[in-house]
Amino acid sequence: MTRVFCHYCSARFTVRASTWSGRCEHCGSSFTEILGTNARDQPRGQPARATGGSGSRTNNPTGRIGRQRSTESEEEEEEEEDGALANNPMMMRLFSSLLEDYISGNGGINIDTMGSMGEAWMEQVAAQLMDEYQPTSFPTAARIVSALPTYNVRPRSAKGDPGPGEAFACAGEEEEQCDDKPCHQEPPGLTYKLNYNLIVRATGSTFGNSFRVTTFGESHGGGVGCVVDGVPPRLKITQEDIQYELDRRRPGQSKITTPRKETDTCEILSGMAPDGGTTLGTPICILVRNKDQKSQDYSEMEAAYRPSHADATYDQKYGIRAIAGGGRSSARETIGRVAAGAIAKKLLQEVAGTEVLAYVNRVRDVGCDVDHSTMTMAQIESNPVRCPDAAAAELMYQAIDEVRTRGESCGGEVTCVVRGCPKGLGSPVFDKLEAELAKAVMSLPATKGFEIGSGFSGSRMVGSEHNDPYYMDNGQIRTSSNRSGGVQGGLSNGEDIVLRVAFKPTATIARKQQTVNRNGENIELLARGRHDPCVVPRAVPMVEAMVALVLADQLLQHYAQCELLPRAGALGPDQKANHQFDRQAA
Known part of the structure; x- marks a missing residue:
């Protein structure tokens, strides 16, 4: 036998x-x-049987199919034999061929059924990755190798757009082909080479499609800023327009904001004509240098995790973090958003006559009463809370100051109103306007809730109460109420867009808190540093910026898709383009 x-x-x-x-x-x-x-x-x-050929995967969470050890000696003998198989030249050549087939889309690897032999092979490939690319550590490389059977890496010859889970290169990026070579001594006669593209695309710092913004920088680094791509040429905007919005966001404006003193003076490095007031249509880079960092205030946080902050999750994901100031999780990152938002607001005003205004409508249990049709920027900026209701603003100020004196923090809500929004912005299904707005504002630090129009209160109404009746107004379709918040079917309907954003209390407080350190020990932490007792007054320009960025992006996409060719108006004659975009003088 x-x-x-x-x-x-x-x-x-x-x-x-x-x-x-x-x-x-x-x-x-x-x-x-x-x-x-x-x-x-x-x-x-x-x-367990694999039924799909070499590309199939067997669902086996234990990782070793059909393997049962009866004695310790049997286990040792089996491991020794599997290790020998893993170093077998024929097996390594076979595994290499399988991996190459999988990456090219022609096959697959059933890692789950390989036992310790497969584990030893994966360790070798992981070491090879470390030697060739030096990612970070052996655990990182091992995770890359373990992930190979579940990811489809596009071959160089692939056509069309990448599908879900496929690695790909950004538009305009040069592809790189890497040849893996063994990093350890191989058995005699073993030669193999894996040719594939391993392209990693950094995520999380870029927003938008046609009007595209990338922010950069850390709270205690050399500076922060943004690169804005997709700005139409010949837009009139000055450094003063951008600086005005940054000054609204700037720290140290009153005793209810962080005492950190920064001028937040912006430098426009590219994208503007020599006159300094006209866009070229090329990427606009804006830089704001950090000047008042006090990194020594964060020494206790080198090992300790601040409760409800991003310290622990950043460590768990990346294995490293910017300790001083929170790095990219700090609200200082929003400088780039506000600077880009100033450009977006200018574009919306010039092209469509759209105005974006936000204000604080609640701090803790103190609310306000505001008429959205008459409120002005001057009213909003008339007090440090940024609430156009003067009486309510005073009560809000007292509420914030009271928690500040106790070393505590508090949260609140910001309402944003868009007046004069063009009809038809947004897209059906996955890219609905309210979905894009929710993603935008919920990406801001400390956000915990979003609603538009009637919001959650609409769930307590019946249909006849919630529906917005239509009527005609000078040849235009209007609604007599606005419980939809200016968006129906995922598209703007021309009414005011009204949305609200909830912000949690600032995570870092001047009180002892129970936490753990990187060694897994229970400790108490008394955080130092300079932090806002309530983030909502300074969040107002941030919310405006994110809403403006969404609308500017949607405006460019809408005009390119829907306003180039004549249309038969539902209530009027053919028109070359939507009249709401015509900015010619009357």
């Missing part, structure tokens, strides 16, 4: 050499090997 091992399903069995077909008796694979005389006859039980 001849002893055989199947490298596909890990089964061991005996056959008559004269009549054996060369295939596994359990899974039918020809991925088999005749064992030496020192191997055991005992097969490894009945394995």
Whole structure:
């Protein structure tokens, strides 16, 4: 009898050499090997069968199919044998071919059925990745290798847009092809090479499609800023227009904001004509340098995690974090958003006559009463809370100051109103306007809730109460109420867009809190540093900026898709383009 091992399903069995077909008796694979005389006859039980060919994966959470050890000596013998198989030149060549087939889309790897042999092979490939690319550490490289069977890496010859889960290069980026070479001493005669593209696209710092913004910088680094791409040429905007919005966001404006003193003076590095007031249509880079960092205030946080802050989650994801000031999780990152938002607001005003205004409508349990049709920027900026209701603003100020003196913090709500929004912005299904707005404002630090129009209160109404009746006004369709918040079916309807954003209390407070450190020890933390007792007064220009960025992006997309060709108006004659975009003098 001849002893055989199947490298596909890990089964061991005996056959008559004269009549054996060369295939596994359990899974039918020809991925088999005749064992030496020192191997055991005992097969490894009945394995789960793979039914989809070499590209199929078997759902096996334990990782070793059909393997049951009865004694410690059996375990040691099996591990020794599997290790030998992992270093077998034929096996390494076979595994390399499988990996290359998988990456090219022609096959797959059933890691779950490889047992310790597969684990040893993955360790070798991980070491090879470390030597060739030096990502960070062996655990990181091992995770990359473990992920290979679940990701489809596009071959160089692939056509069309990448699908879900496919690695790809950004538009305009040069593809790089890497040749992996073994980083350890291989058995004699073993030579193999893997050719594939491993392109990593950094995520999380870019927003928008046609009007695209990338922010950069850390709270205690050299500076922060943004790059804005997609700004139409010949837009009239000055450095003073951008600086005005940054000054509204700037820290140290009153005793209810952080005492950090920063001028937040912006520098426009590119994208503007020599006159300094006209866009070129090329990327606009804006930089604001940090000047009042006090990184020593964050020494306690080097090992301790601040409760409800991003310290622990950043460490868990990246294995490293910017300790001083919170790095990218700091609200100082929003400088780039506000600067880009100033450009977006200017574009909306010039092209469509759209105005974006936000204000604080609640601090803790103190609310206000505001008429959205008459409120002005001057009213909003008349007090440090940024609430146009003067009486309510005073009560809000007192509420914030009271928690500040106790070393506490508090939250609140910001309402944003868009007046003069063009009809038709947004898209059906996944890219609805309210979905884009929600994503935008919820990406701001400390946000915990979003609603538009009637919001959650609408769930307590009946249909006849909630519906917005239509009527005609000078040839235009209007609604007599606005519980939809200016958006219906995912598209703007021309009414005011009204949305609200909830902000939690500032996570860092001047009181001792229970936490843990990086060693997993329970400790108490008294955080130092300079922080806002309530973020909502300074969040007002941030909310305006994110809403403006969404609308500017949607405006460019809408005009490109829907306003280039004549249309038959539903209530009027053919028109070359929507008259709401015509800015010609009357």
